[in-house]
Amino acid sequence: xxxxxxxxxxxxxxxxxxxxxxxxxxxxxxxxxxxxxxxxxxxxxxxxxxxxxxxxxxxxxxxxxxxxxxxxxxxxxxxxxxxxxxxxxxxxxxxxxxxxxxxxxxxxxxxxxxxxxxxxxxxxxxxxxxxxxxxxxxxxxxxxxxxxxxxxxxxxxxxxxxxxxxxxxxxxxxxxxxxxxxxxxxxxxxxxxxxxxxxxxxxxxxxxxxxxxxxxxxxxxxxxxxxxxxxxxxxxxxxxxxxxxxxxxxxxxxxxxxxxxxxxxxxxxxxxxxxxxxxxxxxxxxxxxxxxxxxxxxxxxxxxxxxxxxxxxxxxxxxxxxxxxxxxxxxxxxxxxxxxxxxxxxxxxxxxxxxxxxxxxxxxxxxxxxxxxxxxxxxxxxxxxxxxxxxxxxxxxxxxxxxxxxxxxxxxxxxxxxxxxxxxxxxxxxxxxxxxxxxxxxxxxxxxxxxxxxxxxxxxxxxxxxxxxxxxxxxxxxxxxxxxxxxxxxxxxxxxxxxxxxxxxxxxxxxxxxxxxxxxxxxxxxxxxxxxxxxxxxxxxxxxxxxxxxxxxxxxxxxxxxxxxxxxxxxxxxx
DNA sequence: GCCGTTTTCGGCCCGACTGTTTTCAGTCG
Numbered sequence: 001x002x003x004x005x006x007x008x009x010x011x012x013x014x015x016x017x018x019x020x021x022x023x024x025x026x027x028x029x030x031x032x033x034x035x036x037x038x039x040x041x042x043x044x045x046x047x048x049x050x051x052x053x054x055x056x057x058x059x060x061x062x063x064x065x066x067x068x069x070x071x072x073x074x075x076x077x078x079x080x081x082x083x084x085x086x087x088x089x090x091x092x093x094x095x096x097x098x099x100x101x102x103x104x105x106x107x108x109x110x111x112x113x114x115x116x117x118x119x120x121x122x123x124x125x126x127x128x129x130x131x132x133x134x135x136x137x138x139x140x141x142x143x144x145x146x147x148x149x150x151x152x153x154x155x156x157x158x159x160x161x162x163x164x165x166x167x168x169x170x171x172x173x174x175x176x177x178x179x180x181x182x183x184x185x186x187x188x189x190x191x192x193x194x195x196x197x198x199x200x201x202x203x204x205x206x207x208x209x210x211x212x213x214x215x216x217x218x219x220x221x222x223x224x225x226x227x228x229x230x231x232x233x234x235x236x237x238x239x240x241x242x243x244x245x246x247x248x249x250x251x252x253x254x255x256x257x258x259x260x261x262x263x264x265x266x267x268x269x270x271x272x273x274x275x276x277x278x279x280x281x282x283x284x285x286x287x288x289x290x291x292x293x294x295x296x297x298x299x300x301x302x303x304x305x306x307x308x309x310x311x312x313x314x315x316x317x318x319x320x321x322x323x324x325x326x327x328x329x330x331x332x333x334x335x336x337x338x339x340x341x342x343x344x345x346x347x348x349x350x351x352x353x354x355x356x357x358x359x360x361x362x363x364x365x366x367x368x369x370x371x372x373x374x375x376x377x378x379x380x381x382x383x384x385x386x387x388x389x390x391x392x393x394x395x396x397x398x399x400x401x402x403x404x405x406x407x408x409x410x411x412x413x414x415x416x417x418x419x420x421x422x423x424x425x426x427x428x429x430x431x432x433x434x435x436x437x438x439x440x441x442x443x444x445x446x447x448x449x450x451x452x453x454x455x456x457x458x459x460x461x462x463x464x465x466x467x468x469x470x471x472x473x474x475x476x477x478x479x480x481x482x483x484x485x486x487x488x489x490x491x492x493x494x495x496x497x498x499x500x501x502x503x504x505x506x507x508x509x510x511x512x513x514x515x516x517x518x519x520x521x522x523x524x525x526x527x528x529x530x531x532x533x534x535x536x537x538x539x540x541x542x543x544x545x546x547x548x549x550x551x552x553x554x555x556x557x558x559x560x561x562x563x564x565x566x567x568x569x570x571x572x573x574x575x
Numbered sequence: 576g577c578c579g580t581t582t583t584c585g586g587c588c589c590g591a592c593t594g595t596t597t598t599c600a601g602t603c604g
Binding site for chain 2: 025026027028029030031032034035057060061062063064065066100101102103104105106135136137138140141190201203228229230231232233234235236246248261262264266269270271272273274276277278282283284285286
């Protein structure tokens with residue numbers, strides 16, 4: 001059984017939690033958490049690195065000791081140290097930490113003084129009024145515990161929202177806050193600004209002189225269900241949707257420092273501050289300070305300048321090499337929405353789309369594109385009225401006619417052809433030969449063993465008509481895991497054959513992920529960004545795909561459809 | 576447990592809010 005990066009990260013996180021409750025040295029605990037993060041965000045497989053004899057201590061945050069532990073996990077599937085810890089302690093206490101404001105110290109207290117191990121026992125004790133008797137706990141804490149235990153039972157676990165879902169909450173709230181006269185700037189920071197594909201909560205930054213009216217307006221917003229905290233510079237609320245929103249108010253002269261601080265990521269901030277520290281600078285949300293003297297703070301550019309770095313785009317701030325790249329002047333100039341010149345995947349009424357070819361073409365023209373590819377499903381996808389060779393032939397003829405009447409944009413004849421279980425394509429070569437390009441995807445037999453799935457896809461790429469693999473991993477954010485296959489091998493195969501893997505800009509897919517984009521880039525594989533629109537409105541999702549590409553370090557050069565159709569055609573041509 | 580342009584020891588990012596206390600620990604971001 002292969003050990004995945006996630007398994008290793010989970011073991012380290014569990015060790016960290018147990019040590020935390022045990023009251024171990026907090027820096028040692030941090031080391032385990034850092035290592036968990038490093039491993040889980042790595043694009044390649046740690047197991048394969050171990051098998052390939054690579055030196056794991058080269059990885060950031062992983063030294064000789066943890067490298068040895070990773071090797072043990074890969075080779076045996078478990079870690080002696082964790083098994084021992086589980087025996088010596090009460091590992092179920094971990095669950096208690098998932099209750100809001102209960103951290104390791106309080107969990108330990110509850111365990112030692114009341115013998116509490118589970119949320120159920122905690123509820124009992126709180127109901128009987130035993131919790132308030134512990135030193136440091138009180139009536140309010142006891143009530144909060146009862147409320148939170150209830151929430152856990154309701155299954156109302158904190159969830160992450162799609163970026164596009166979050167936008168629907170963020171924009172109206174920002175507009176609402178901006179109605180206050182004295183407000184100078186209002187910006188959503190946090191992972192929303194970094195354009196992470198899913199966002200856990202909203203961090204809003206406001207600059208103004210007097211914070212009181214802002215806090216008042218914020219905490220009385222009509223979607224607020226609960227005010228978690230309310231202070232002079234910071235307040236937190238929970239909306240009815242379950243989203244937590246944190247609002248920070250600072251003076252305008254601190255805007256840049258505060259933006260930097262609240263945009264994160266945490267790991268990026270820590271790294272930047274560490275550089276500051278070495279240069280005798282203190283960096284906080286109010287500015288950059290040398291002793292007591294503020295030397296920067298109004299803009300983010302200033303903050304970076306003080307630590308000797310150029311401005312780093314929010315999408316890159318994950319401490320995944322951007323600081324080193326910045327230091328060496330090797331930051332990529334990220335692709336922008338304006339660079340996109342065409343859309344290479346969409347559906348029409350011929351299969352499961354809502355609009356005609358003409359309507360899609362006119363909408364694409366409105367967006368300023370030079371071309372669009374019509375990629376209805378092939379016949380295997382019966383549910384979506386997939387096209388057979390005859391109907392596709394008719395569509396090709398229709399497109400030819402439309403191209404004569406609609407000026408200023410070129411409609412490309414294409415198809416989203418299913419990759420069948422044996423790796424053959426769902427349509428015959430004769431008809432594929434008539435298309436401008438061919439998109440291929442897996443919709444069925446998604447649970448083949450990893451090796452078979454990988455070979456199936458690569459076999460499909462052996463067909464010289466295969467140009468682009470659509471939604472390559474098949475994942476749906478929050479609801480479906482990627483199917484099991486070796487993406488790295490598929491990428492290598494694509495590069496060898498002149499095929500490509502797309503970023504699907506559908507809000508639920510965003511497939512490839514940021515990490516996979518970077519992996520492709522490092523392999524020298526260019527990537528198209530397509531919307532997979534099923535309506536004219538769906539074409540607007542392009543910005544989501546571009547954001548994903550930016551998070552994956554892609555430049556306009558790295559993205560296929562930043563080119564004219566003439567140039568693109570040459571790149572698609574397989575020898 | 577990691578790490579090094581103060582390099583093999585002695586550090587490890589920084590501040591706000593809450594609840595319970597009476598000066599601060601715990602937790603969070």
